[in-house]
Amino acid sequence: MTLRDPSKAAQRVQAASATQWDVLVVGGGITGAGILLEASRRGLKTLLVEQRDFAWGTSSRSSKLVHGGLRYLKEGRFGLTRESVQERQLLMQQAKGLVEAQSFAFGDYVGRKPGRKLFLFGLAVYDWMAGLAERHYFGRDDFLMMAPNMQGDGLVGGMRYTDAKTDDARLVLRVLKEAESHGGQALNYVAVQSLLRDGQRIQGAIVTDTMTQDVHEVRARVVINATGAWADRLRGKQPSSDGTQPKDNWPKLRPLRGSHLVLPAWRLPLAQAVSLMHPHDGRPVFAFPWEGVTLVGTTDVDHSADLQTEASITRPEVDYLMAALQEQFPQLDLSESDILATFAGVRPVIDSGKADPSKEGREHAVWVDDGMVSVTGGKLTTFRVIAMDVLRHVQRLLPEWQDKLAPQAVFEARTAVKAPKLSSQQRQRLLGRYGHHAQSLVDAAHEGELALVPGTQTLWAELRWSARAEAVLRLEDLMLRRSRLGLQLRAGGLEHLPRIRTMCQPELGWTDQEWEQEQQAYLQLWQAHYGLPQ
Numbered sequence: 049m050t051l052r053d054p055s056k057a058a059q060r061v062q063a064a065s066a067t068q069w070d071v072l073v074v075g076g077g078i079t080g081a082g083i084l085l086e087a088s089r090r091g092l093k094t095l096l097v098e099q100r101d102f103a104w105g106t107s108s109r110s111s112k113l114v115h116g117g118l119r120y121l122k123e124g125r126f127g128l129t130r131e132s133v134q135e136r137q138l139l140m141q142q143a144k145g146l147v148e149a150q151s152f153a154f155g156d157y158v159g160r161k162p163g164r165k166l167f168l169f170g171l172a173v174y175d176w177m178a179g180l181a182e183r184h185y186f187g188r189d190d191f192l193m194m195a196p197n198m199q200g201d202g203l204v205g206g207m208r209y210t211d212a213k214t215d216d217a218r219l220v221l222r223v224l225k226e227a228e229s230h231g232g233q234a235l236n237y238v239a240v241q242s243l244l245r246d247g248q249r250i251q252g253a254i255v256t257d258t259m260t261q262d263v264h265e266v267r268a269r270v271v272i273n274a275t276g277a278w279a280d281r282l283r284g285k286q287p288s289s290d291g292t293q294p295k296d297n298w299p300k301l302r303p304l305r306g307s308h309l310v311l312p313a314w315r316l317p318l319a320q321a322v323s324l325m326h327p328h329d330g331r332p333v334f335a336f337p338w339e340g341v342t343l344v345g346t347t348d349v350d351h352s353a354d355l356q357t358e359a360s361i362t363r364p365e366v367d368y369l370m371a372a373l374q375e376q377f378p379q380l381d382l383s384e385s386d387i388l389a390t391f392a393g394v395r396p397v398i399d400s401g402k403a404d405p406s407k408e409g410r411e412h413a414v415w416v417d418d419g420m421v422s423v424t425g426g427k428l429t430t431f432r433v434i435a436m437d438v439l440r441h442v443q444r445l446l447p448e449w450q451d452k453l454a455p456q457a458v459f460e461a462r463t464a465v466k467a468p469k470l471s472s473q474q475r476q477r478l479l480g481r482y483g484h485h486a487q488s489l490v491d492a493a494h495e496g497e498l499a500l501v502p503g504t505q506t507l508w509a510e511l512r513w514s515a516r517a518e519a520v521l522r523l524e525d526l527m528l529r530r531s532r533l534g535l536q537l538r539a540g541g542l543e544h545l546p547r548i549r550t551m552c553q554p555e556l557g558w559t560d561q562e563w564e565q566e567q568q569a570y571l572q573l574w575q576a577h578y579g580l581p582q
């Protein structure tokens with residue numbers, strides 16, 4: 049099936065193949081996007097390729113928190129926490145409308161760990177790292193006013209603290225768009241099949257355009273493996289020039305799955321995010337309001353399924369998360385029929401052999417092998433720190449590239465959006481998500497499209513814009529990552545597909561047959577990986 053004019057499709061990768069790149073980044077998650085941005089704005093001619101869609105991997109399936117991670121503080125990972133808290137503060141300033149403050153409530157129950165003193169001490173350190181004083185302790189009645197519906201038995205009071213949340217897939221897109229404005233180029237549905245060598249040193253890759261199956265060579269002076277949980281696979285694609293096994297200086301990866309539930313806000317209404325310790329094993333679990341729905345997560349279990357198949361929630365994970373909700377919000381009488389959607393992601397953590405997956409470290413690791421820089425692990429929150437660390441390694445491979453690697457603003461400041469029909473919050477949201485394209489998005493809206501898709505905070509106009517200008521090649525790209533309607537609406541947004549079709553099919557240039565095939569494929573994918581397990 050071709051979704052685009054075949055001659056244009058061929059040109060897409062042909063042009064990239066005819067160029068000598070300084071850097072080829074493999075992987076279109078937040079790590080790859082961050083590297084593309086930081087390298088392009090510092091004058092390196094950089095191409096990024098992603099085997100599926102941008103953010104298709106872990107970066108659209110995270111818990112969507114931009115946070116220091118209080119649990120990492122508890123584990124004594126002060127460096128990771130401090131770095132993350134500082135990045136959170138920076139992103140909240142520079143990506144308003146995309147990275148937003150979120151207050152959290154944590155109930156103080158008789159005999160439940162961590163006790164009030166320890167938790168408040170942790171919060172004091174957390175605040176100190178960010179230069180803030182946001183924590184508060186409330187008595188029982190005040191706490192229940194702030195966080196109604198919470199379990200009242202044994203509650204003596206509770207803490208409130210501040211973190212931040214985002215739309216992870218849109219953050220990746222925003223970073224990619226920013227990189228493009230500095231000359232970076234990003235191609236989705238282009239997979240690296242094998243690596244090219246010049247003697248011992250890796251000098252590029254053989255790639256396949258997975259929409260056309262055309263194969264191309266891409267030459268680059270440095271290749272960066274930013275494939276997250278897939279990092280080991282790319283290593284396996286290195287041909288051994290002399291028949292020997294590659295040097296074993298790579299950390300061993302332990303893929304860990306984390307799954308989430310999405311409920312309608314009216315069934316689990318939260319004024320604050322709620323964080324709690326799971327009644328079965330004491331692991332932290334949270335629920336928070338996100339884009340008109342309530343997200344609940346997460347689990348943390350070993351993931352042994354094939355990484356090329358989308359990760360999905362399992363039956364025991366649904367039961368585990370529902371048990372936490374039923375314990376914490378008994379009067380809401382929540383059941384599985386309330387679940388709108390589910391999603392699961394795989395964390396690439398460095399395996400240190402801990403029995404409990406939650407005790408494995410979350411820091412990123414960078415290492416160099418025959419001219420290829422590999423990076424994995426880390427967090428969405430620290431993408432900029434990770435990118436700068438990678439560039440320090442790139443600099444050793446490109447000694448003539450003399451950049452001082454001084455920190456720069458994440459995003460260039462944008463002017464306001466002119467759209468009298470939208471609230472200031474909606475305009476800010478558009479600026480945060482679409483940067484300097486926000487005004488074009490508003491200008492492209494047809495009559496009635498500056499209204500919300502019911503039950504979400506997404507404007508109809510965003511769908512038109514994504515279809516027109518955001519490299520949507522499959523319907524799932526539009527429903528699951530450019531917009532998040534597939535996570536926010538029952539049955540993946542089936543009810544709204546006719547209107548979306550009327551608006552987006554002409555923008556995409558798909559025939560009726562192509563749309564119908566895409567719709568069928570999307571709904572099947574949704575049933576298999578974003579609904580409840582069969």
Ligand SMILES: Cc1cc2nc3c(=O)[nH]c(=O)nc-3n(C[C@H](O)[C@H](O)[C@H](O)COP(=O)(O)OP(=O)(O)OC[C@H]3O[C@@H](n4cnc5c(N)ncnc54)[C@H](O)[C@@H]3O)c2cc1C
Nearest residue numbers: 075077078079099105106107110111113240276306428429
């Ligand atoms: C359940 C869960 C919850 C999380 N919650 C948070 C959170 O709240 N806050 C936070 O800061 N962090 C969170 N994280 C961590 C964060 O999501 C990850 O650290 C981050 O998304 C990893 O990004 P990445 O770009 O390294 O990997 P990915 O996003 O997985 O990107 C790697 C990409 O490489 C592509 N690829 C693989 N092989 C090839 C190839 N041969 N050719 C081309 N492309 C290829 C893949 O398709 C994939 O899209 C969470 C992680 C999980 C799993």
